[in-house]
Amino acid sequence: MRLVVFGAGYVGLVTGTGLADLGNDVLLVDIDPERVAALNEGRVPIYEPGLGDLIKRNTRNGRLSFQSTIGAPWDDADLYFIAVGTPEDANGSADVRAVYAAADQIAKIAKSSALVVMKSTVPVGTCDALQGYLGASKRHGVELEVVSNPEFLREGDAVTDFLRPERVVLGVQSDRAQQILRKLYAPIQLQGERVVVTDPRSSELIKYASNSMLAMRVSFMNELSRLCHATGADIHSVRLGMGADSRIGKKFLYAGPGYGGSCFPKDVKALIALGKQHGVHLRLAEATDLANDEQAAFLATLVDQTLGGVKGKTLAFWGLSFKPETDDIRNAPSLRLAKVMLDAGASIVGHDPEGGENFLKALGDTGGRVRVVDRDYDALEGAHALVLLTEWRSYRAPNFDEIRRRLLPPSPVVIDGRNIWRSAEVRRAGLRYVGVGVPSTGSTAQMPAKSSRALDGS
Ligand SMILES: NC(=O)c1ccc[n+]([C@@H]2O[C@H](COP(=O)([O-])OP(=O)(O)OC[C@H]3O[C@@H](n4cnc5c(N)ncnc54)[C@H](O)[C@@H]3O)[C@@H](O)[C@H]2O)c1
Numbered sequence: 001m002r003l004v005v006f007g008a009g010y011v012g013l014v015t016g017t018g019l020a021d022l023g024n025d026v027l028l029v030d031i032d033p034e035r036v037a038a039l040n041e042g043r044v045p046i047y048e049p050g051l052g053d054l055i056k057r058n059t060r061n062g063r064l065s066f067q068s069t070i071g072a073p074w075d076d077a078d079l080y081f082i083a084v085g086t087p088e089d090a091n092g093s094a095d096v097r098a099v100y101a102a103a104d105q106i107a108k109i110a111k112s113s114a115l116v117v118m119k120s121t122v123p124v125g126t127c128d129a130l131q132g133y134l135g136a137s138k139r140h141g142v143e144l145e146v147v148s149n150p151e152f153l154r155e156g157d158a159v160t161d162f163l164r165p166e167r168v169v170l171g172v173q174s175d176r177a178q179q180i181l182r183k184l185y186a187p188i189q190l191q192g193e194r195v196v197v198t199d200p201r202s203s204e205l206i207k208y209a210s211n212s213m214l215a216m217r218v219s220f221m222n223e224l225s226r227l228c229h230a231t232g233a234d235i236h237s238v239r240l241g242m243g244a245d246s247r248i249g250k251k252f253l254y255a256g257p258g259y260g261g262s263c264f265p266k267d268v269k270a271l272i273a274l275g276k277q278h279g280v281h282l283r284l285a286e287a288t289d290l291a292n293d294e295q296a297a298f299l300a301t302l303v304d305q306t307l308g309g310v311k312g313k314t315l316a317f318w319g320l321s322f323k324p325e326t327d328d329i330r331n332a333p334s335l336r337l338a339k340v341m342l343d344a345g346a347s348i349v350g351h352d353p354e355g356g357e358n359f360l361k362a363l364g365d366t367g368g369r370v371r372v373v374d375r376d377y378d379a380l381e382g383a384h385a386l387v388l389l390t391e392w393r394s395y396r397a398p399n400f401d402e403i404r405r406r407l408l409p410p411s412p413v414v415i416d417g418r419n420i421w422r423s424a425e426v427r428r429a430g431l432r433y434v435g436v437g438v439p440s441t442g443s444t445a446q447m448p449a450k451s452s453r454a455l456d457g458s
Pocket residue numbers: 006007008009010011012029030031032035083084085086098099101102119120121122151152153154155262263
């Protein structure tokens with residue numbers, strides 16, 4: 001089939017490339033000319049494991065191309081995907097202006113009937129509203145049917161998630177639309193992956209509800225971690241005990257610096273805003289959001305108290321991206337903590353395998369108080385503390401003796417914002433250890449072997 005994807009960001013680029021790999025002809029359209037130029041020169045503008053090779057393979061065989069505007073050869077596409085950003089607006093709602101801008105392009109170009117597939121995360125009712133909008137602007141004889149097909153990929157695992165999704169959700173109004181989408185996704189349904197077919201409104205809500213439920217689990221564990229600090233309980237043991245109950249399950253039970261990224265914070269807020277618009281008070285979603293802010297504040301206080309104040313001190317940050325295996329720093333815990341620490345008079349030397357450049361860009365002019373280094377251990381030189389914020393694989397089993405040697409004496413400390421290190425091992429190297437919800441005397445939990453995966457797949 002012939003497909004056009006609007007938006008070549010984390011979702012659009014992976015989806016478009018993945019669909020080309022399934023044998024379709026795909027045009028990716030992005031309004032950012034620099035992004036398009038980079039892609040046409042063979043450079044991948046984001047870090048996503050496996051994506052570069054997939055792009056190369058599909059551009060080489062002519063199935064994948066990139067443009068900043070859409071031209072006549074694509075007026076007969078079978079499907080137009082919308083995968084543009086829907087950021088938070090001033091009221092916490094999703095800003096859907098880019099969605100409508102893409103829809104305008106589609107209305108202008110389409111000369112034959114096609115599906116308009118909503119990949120962007122949009123408020124309930126957006127697809128129906130867009131259907132009316134496109135219906136009003138359609139040309140004679142051109143039927144554009146808007147369907148909801150929310151995206152569930154996880155950055156860092158996006159290519160695998162595209163090729164082996166746990167579920168595909170289709171919010172459709174007609175059998176015809178369902179058949180076309182089933183045919184499109186058939187090559188990745190070989191192992192019986194689930195297809196959930198519903199109406200567009202339910203489909204739109206599934207996306208917000210899923211992200212908010214996951215965020216809620218994280219916020220609950222974060223609240224419990226604060227209770228552990230206050231009571232002397234150990235969040236590791238609490239997690240292991242809770243996760244052993246198959247009704248609860250093991251995933252998304254990790255306390256940490258608060259959830260971040262481009263989805264959870266904005267989607268929880270957008271769900272709350274949607275509830276308000278419809279007179280439904282979503283108390284759990286509100287508490288989830290609030291608890292997340294409180295966890296960020298808690299971590300900042302923990303750092304400050306551990307160091308007896310941070311004014312004039314230098315902090316080494318390991319992990320700047322919001323999760324491992326991505327360069328995405330949108331709403332990253334590192335940014336939130338950095339802002340508070342800078343306001344309190346600290347300096348920061350950061351390291352991240354991929355996110356350093358974006359971190360510096362997001363912080364803007366800090367008067368030279370933030371640096372990013374290429375080598376992880378170099379960040380420790382002359383720092384008063386190491387703060388671990390993202391559990392990249394390369395940080396999981398560090399040389400704690402080397403960390404102690406590089407940090408400033410007399411009382412070097414590591415603050416493990418993701419609870420990935422064993423306190424006893426850190427202490428043996430002569431370092432102080434501070435975790436999130438872990439007793440100051442150290443964790444007593446018998447922890448299973450370390451996993452190399454991200455703690456939360458947000
Ligand atoms: N990032 C994720 O992990 C993820 C997962 C699931 C769903 N989503 C949702 O998918 C959508 C896209 O997210 P993202 O992370 O890929 O965003 P992104 O910011 O990485 O990419 C969006 C791209 O759209 C382009 N764009 C904006 N307006 C455009 C227009 N009118 N025409 C063409 N291109 C345009 C931008 O230049 C940008 O490159 C959002 O609604 C998001 O909530 C994201």
